[in-house]
Amino acid sequence: AQKITQTQPGMFVQEKEAVTLDCTYDTSDQSYGLFWYKQPSSGEMIFLIYQGSYDEQNATEGRYSLNFQKARKSANLVISASQLGDSAMYFCAMREGMEYGNKLVFGAGTILRVKS
């Protein structure tokens, strides 16, 4: 089974509107971490936001927030007030377990295009 599923290959959003990028995950671990990364066309991976499985509050970082629904195993990224510079590929990733150095498992990504 896929560990990380991103069902939206591509999304469009109007500038200044909010957009939600979907992510569901599959793990039997109780302790895990969920990450979102942005990859612009230049190729670098930019960390956006992190949610730990035991965190009771949804993570927020500026215009980014993570809608964490543990029972549904979903960790959707919400981008508010979209900007043209938000156009990029977005990856959801999971790290299982809390011991040292667990690898990140990435989804296939969602391409976001912001329209002016």
Place this chain on the structure above:
Amino acid sequence: GAGVSQTPSNKVTEKGKYVELRCDPISGHTALYWYRQSLGQGPEFLIYFQGTGAADDSGLPNDRFFAVRPEGSVSTLKIQRTERGDSAVYLCASSLNGLAANEQFFGPGTRLTVL
């Protein structure tokens, strides 16, 4: 610069040749990761170093792939007898230590093309 650097940025080689890809992590970061990203896909884990030792090499596809980090800083990913299927972007990441909550900082990647 203070970020993760990778050299070369692009490498074109012929099938069967040997290549080395270099990663300079952020100073002070003890954890270093290699990932491979094929076109249109998310990165896939290859290997993780904690200090000088490879703590997890479960992602290396076969014995043609090998990585070292002899002094606990710079790492080199080595690919022997390259095949066309090895063509991908190879990403290096580092984190302060290997703790689960620590963000991994990625380098710009090396785009490897095997002709």
